[in-house]
Amino acid sequence: MATDILRLATPGVQGLSPYQPGKPIEELEREYGICGAIKLASNENPLGPNPRALAAARDALTGIHRYPDGNGFALKQTLAKKHGVKPDCITLGNGSSDILEFLARAFVLPDNEVIFSEHAFALYPIVTRAAGAKAVVTKAKGWGHDLSAMRRAVNVRTRLIFIANPNNPTGTWLKSDELEEFIRGLPAHVLVAVDAAYFEYAEEREYPDTIRWAEKYPNLVTTRTFSKAYGLAGLRIGYGISSPAVAEVLNRVRPPFNVNSVALAAAAAALEDTTHVERAVQNNRDGMRQLSKALTEMGLAYIPSAGNFICVDFRKPAEAVNEALMRQGVIVRPVANYGMPNHLRVTVGLPEENRRYIDALRKIMRD
Numbered sequence: 001m002a003t004d005i006l007r008l009a010t011p012g013v014q015g016l017s018p019y020q021p022g023k024p025i026e027e028l029e030r031e032y033g034i035c036g037a038i039k040l041a042s043n044e045n046p047l048g049p050n051p052r053a054l055a056a057a058r059d060a061l062t063g064i065h066r067y068p069d070g071n072g073f074a075l076k077q078t079l080a081k082k083h084g085v086k087p088d089c090i091t092l093g094n095g096s097s098d099i100l101e102f103l104a105r106a107f108v109l110p111d112n113e114v115i116f117s118e119h120a121f122a123l124y125p126i127v128t129r130a131a132g133a134k135a136v137v138t139k140a141k142g143w144g145h146d147l148s149a150m151r152r153a154v155n156v157r158t159r160l161i162f163i164a165n166p167n168n169p170t171g172t173w174l175k176s177d178e179l180e181e182f183i184r185g186l187p188a189h190v191l192v193a194v195d196a197a198y199f200e201y202a203e204e205r206e207y208p209d210t211i212r213w214a215e216k217y218p219n220l221v222t223t224r225t226f227s228k229a230y231g232l233a234g235l236r237i238g239y240g241i242s243s244p245a246v247a248e249v250l251n252r253v254r255p256p257f258n259v260n261s262v263a264l265a266a267a268a269a270a271l272e273d274t275t276h277v278e279r280a281v282q283n284n285r286d287g288m289r290q291l292s293k294a295l296t297e298m299g300l301a302y303i304p305s306a307g308n309f310i311c312v313d314f315r316k317p318a319e320a321v322n323e324a325l326m327r328q329g330v331i332v333r334p335v336a337n338y339g340m341p342n343h344l345r346v347t348v349g350l351p352e353e354n355r356r357y358i359d360a361l362r363k364i365m366r367d
């Protein structure tokens with residue numbers, strides 16, 4: 001029965017497997033019969049939500065019998081001011097994932113090609129294949145995007161290129177000069193999406209804010225999210241900034257009311273108060289230092305990361321280490337589905353959470 005239904009799905013969808021999220025704490029505790037587990041698996045903000053956003057969300061609850069503002073007027077005004085763009089350059093999404101999906105849905109035909117890198121974010125193949133298009137996966141260079149290989153992969157059928165900067169799960173990042181040169185060199189029939197979900201964490205001096213390039217490059221879309229440093233992953237809200245022409249097309253495929261009223265209110269409040277993001281970034285800076293020092297002491301290699309997570313290399317399939325971490329109540333993220341079977345990705349947590357991960361790992365490496 002199930003196989004018959006699957007045969008009814010489009011060929012692209014038949015070739016997909018569902019996105020694998022990090023294991024919820026409750027599920028692990030149930031499976032292993034333990035309590036007090038910690039989750040360092042989904043790159044969430046370990047400080048929790050911004051208190052002001054939480055208050056705004058609570059206030060907004062009294063109005064949930066009404067449809068949300070389908071145009072997100074107030075939030076767009078705030079975002080426009082923050083980024084120095086016009087509101088008509090902004091597309092709001094139910095998470096920034098929404099924007100990536102709109103791009104594929106609005107611009108990509110089955111005989112088009114979509115380019116992204118090996119070890120890049122798992123959503124790119126999903127939205128590409130769901131559109132029935134061909135995914136062109138370029139080889140990574142030092143775990144990161146190889147822009148020369150990506151440029152060489154462009155042909156007349158190419159319609160969209162996904163670039164994660166910094167990339168998840170590897171944490172690798174592209175510098176301003178090389179990325180702008182790449183975008184400048186693209187033919188006019190190719191759109192490029194720069195997915196900057198970890199923008200706030202990337203403090204490297206040459207790391208670009210590609211929103212500033214929106215006016216120069218009409219085929220560029222930058223996506224950002226409230227899910228990561230802003231600590232609102234559960235509310236599902238993100239956005240794209242592009243030329244008004246691209247935003248206008250994206251809005252044609254955007255389902256009405258795709259962003260809920262609670263999320264709109266919380267996001268606007270979170271933007272008005274930058275201290276929470278600053279604290280998250282400071283916690284990340286300290287946690288990165290804490291983790292990388294401990295990993296080096298244990299003789300473990302890792303990929304230097306500009307995000308709030310690190311991929312650790314166990315030099316052999318990492319399943320057993322993952323299992324042993326879970327038994328000690330520490331949830332990290334296996335990345336075998338990203339073509340990285342020897343790595344495990346750990347999200348930078350609070351100092352005591354990082355400590356628990358390190359202690360659990362030390363115990364495992366000793367045994």
Ligand SMILES: *Cc1c(COP(=O)(O)O)cnc(C)c1O
Nearest residue numbers: 095096097121168197225227238
């Ligand atoms: C988490 C993440 C997203 C954002 O997802 P949302 O839909 O905004 O929650 C986008 N891109 C990458 C690379 C991510 O890791």
